[in-house]
Amino acid sequence: MSALAEANALLFAEAAALDERRWEDWLALFTEDCLYHVPAWRDEVTPTTDPRTEISIIHCAGRAQLAERVQRITGGRSVASLPPPRTAHVVGNVMLVEASDAALRVKSVWASHVFNVKRQDQHVFFSRVEHTLVRQDSAWRIARRHALLLNDRLPTMLDIYSL
Amino acid sequence: MRRADIAGLVDDRPADGVFRVHADAFRSRQVFDLEMATIFEGGWCFAGLDCQVPNPHDFFTTRIGRQPVVVQRGGDGVVRAFLNACRHKGALVCHLQQGNARTHTCQYHGWAYDSAGANVGIKLLRQGEYTPAFHAESHDLHAARCENYRGFLFVSLNPDVPPLAKHLGDMATFLDLIADQSPDGMELLPGTVTYTYRANWKFQVENTGDVYHFTSTHPSYIDVLAGRKAKDGAGADTTTYARFREKELVRGSMCFAHGHSAMWGSNPTPEARPLYASLDEVSARVGEARARWMLYVRNITVFPNVQFAENASLQMRVIRPLAPHLTEMTGYCLAAKGESPAARERRIRQYEEFFNPSGLATPDDTTAYEDCQAGMQAGRIDWHQGYMRGMAVVQQGGDRYAGELGITPQTSAHGGFEMGDETIFHGPYRYWRDRLVAGA
Numbered sequence: 001m002s003a004l005a006e007a008n009a010l011l012f013a014e015a016a017a018l019d020e021r022r023w024e025d026w027l028a029l030f031t032e033d034c035l036y037h038v039p040a041w042r043d044e045v046t047p048t049t050d051p052r053t054e055i056s057i058i059h060c061a062g063r064a065q066l067a068e069r070v071q072r073i074t075g076g077r078s079v080a081s082l083p084p085p086r087t088a089h090v091v092g093n094v095m096l097v098e099a100s101d102a103a104l105r106v107k108s109v110w111a112s113h114v115f116n117v118k119r120q121d122q123h124v125f126f127s128r129v130e131h132t133l134v135r136q137d138s139a140w141r142i143a144r145r146h147a148l149l150l151n152d153r154l155p156t157m158l159d160i161y162s163l
Numbered sequence: 164m165r166r167a168d169i170a171g172l173v174d175d176r177p178a179d180g181v182f183r184v185h186a187d188a189f190r191s192r193q194v195f196d197l198e199m200a201t202i203f204e205g206g207w208c209f210a211g212l213d214c215q216v217p218n219p220h221d222f223f224t225t226r227i228g229r230q231p232v233v234v235q236r237g238g239d240g241v242v243r244a245f246l247n248a249c250r251h252k253g254a255l256v257c258h259l260q261q262g263n264a265r266t267h268t269c270q271y272h273g274w275a276y277d278s279a280g281a282n283v284g285i286k287l288l289r290q291g292e293y294t295p296a297f298h299a300e301s302h303d304l305h306a307a308r309c310e311n312y313r314g315f316l317f318v319s320l321n322p323d324v325p326p327l328a329k330h331l332g333d334m335a336t337f338l339d340l341i342a343d344q345s346p347d348g349m350e351l352l353p354g355t356v357t358y359t360y361r362a363n364w365k366f367q368v369e370n371t372g373d374v375y376h377f378t379s380t381h382p383s384y385i386d387v388l389a390g391r392k393a394k395d396g397a398g399a400d401t402t403t404y405a406r407f408r409e410k411e412l413v414r415g416s417m418c419f420a421h422g423h424s425a426m427w428g429s430n431p432t433p434e435a436r437p438l439y440a441s442l443d444e445v446s447a448r449v450g451e452a453r454a455r456w457m458l459y460v461r462n463i464t465v466f467p468n469v470q471f472a473e474n475a476s477l478q479m480r481v482i483r484p485l486a487p488h489l490t491e492m493t494g495y496c497l498a499a500k501g502e503s504p505a506a507r508e509r510r511i512r513q514y515e516e517f518f519n520p521s522g523l524a525t526p527d528d529t530t531a532y533e534d535c536q537a538g539m540q541a542g543r544i545d546w547h548q549g550y551m552r553g554m555a556v557v558q559q560g561g562d563r564y565a566g567e568l569g570i571t572p573q574t575s576a577h578g579g580f581e582m583g584d585e586t587i588f589h590g591p592y593r594y595w596r597d598r599l600v601a602g603a
Contacts, residue, residue: 055353071387077383
């Protein structure tokens with residue numbers, strides 16, 4: 001399989017794990033020391049770039065922090081997380097930006113359709129995403145997921161399944 | 164609405180030990196329109212911070228009530244506010260959230276205004292065959308009142324309001340507790356997050372002072388902190404809430420004239436605050452008592468539209484009501500200038516985790532407001548029972564804790580963390596009622 005096909009397969013696997021709420025499978029796609037980052041915007045055209053000095057919408061350093069979110073989503077103790085929304089993630093425009101045997105840098109566009117069953121309300125979050133994939137144990141894993149959320153006026157809330 | 168109907172929305176009988184608010188306060192379109200006209204467009208509202216317009220001709224745009232406003236520092240250094248609407252046809256003249264501009268030229272018919280809002284050009288004026296009546300009118304952008312208290316900018320669309328200092332009264336001390344955290348002042352960190360929720364704006368006013376909800380609304384957040392502590396030991400005491408059950412905690416509230424309110428509580432983990440590292444310097448500058456209060460949990464509402472929540476981190480949030488059942492919120496992270504890079508990063512992570520609508524706590528608050536708004540369609544829930552905790556201990560004037568700050572609120576109450584005082588809502592609703600009745 002070509003590097004592009006392998007990148008596609010991983011991105012689709014990520015989207016499917018989110019849509020099917022297979023959280024352990026989703027977590028397993030990330031490296032232990034991954035960075036999951038959704039920057040905020042400084043103004044109409046400029047996203048923040050340095051999470052040490054500027055605000056992010058989500059900044060999770062390491063898989064353990066992603067696992068905390070999964071625990072909150074599945075634990076039944078967050079009124080915002082229940083009942084679960086139904087989601088359909090559409091991944092497109094996948095492009096290989098850099099490729100070596102050890103790492104791939106992949107750009108894509110995500111449209112994440114979220115249906116809030118309790119409110120009978122739906123929303124599409126759209127973002128430009130950049131993944132850095134590294135090879136671990138002969139499989140690609142996500143070392144960095146950077147999602148630039150373009151419609152950042154959030155209806156009530158946003159979580160990892162909205163991106 | 165008749166005045167008696169509005170006054171009847173608040174059942175305020177202290178002698179009987181009763182305080183209730185009617186559900187129509189949250190669901191009536193007539194009430195909402197009156198709130199906009201009398202409270203948001205008829206009095207002082209928070210607009211932004213002086214540090215957002217540091218240089219001549221810097222501006223930001225906002226809304227006061229429903230109306231578009233530009234706040235701008237003129238070439239003379241004075242910060243002014245004016246309506247963002249061309250005098251010709253009402254088009255917006257300023258299109259950006261923030262920026263620097265010596266002039267604003269309307270892109271419809273080309274009328275131009277300087278950075279003080281004065282008209283400096285009407286396209287083809289001479290050729291326009293205008294009447295003397297036209298020339299007799301002002302063509303400047305409509306001015307609004309704008310005053311600055313220690314870097315906090317307030318705007319009133321109604322020129323006939325008391326001076327800002329009088330409006331703030333002793334509530335100003337709680338703004339001092341923010342402004343004085345660094346000898347160099349405070350700064351706004353880049354990156355804001357805006358969200359909407361489908362419920363009334365006053366749920367946000369209440370929730371910020373609501374101690375009672377914390378353990379039942381945020382168990383998932385508490386679980387996350389407990390999980391980190393189990394894994395990392397004491398090293399995980401990274402937020403104010405990490406050990407909130409472990410020590411005897413005093414929680415109190417104060418209500419001030421003009422609807423302002425403050426919830427406060429002693430802090431079990433002051434060392435988690437970025438400010439802790441500079442405590443000696445701060446104490447020397449503002450005194451031991453105020454320095455200690457800076458490390459306390461303090462959630463305040465400067466009525467009606469700005470809140471400062473200093474618990475896990477320091478958030479400034481601006482409330483913009485859009486409809487009886489729809490509210491927009493914008494959150495900003497405030498920080499003391501000059502803090503260490505490590506303290507700054509910790510502040511930001513705590514901020515995002517607790518305050519963001521994409522974090523581990525705020526979505527549960529906003530979802531609860533929406534559940535209130537939905538549940539309130541049940542007609543028989545007309546009178547809420549959510550305003551009477553703490554009524555047995557609330558006192559007129561200041562308690563000894565207010566004395567530490569040298570201020571005199573209208574009412575004060577204090578007790579343990581589990582008292583979950585609700586008298587903090589009384590002052591805002593009394594003022595709300597009085598303003599609506601006067602404006603009806």
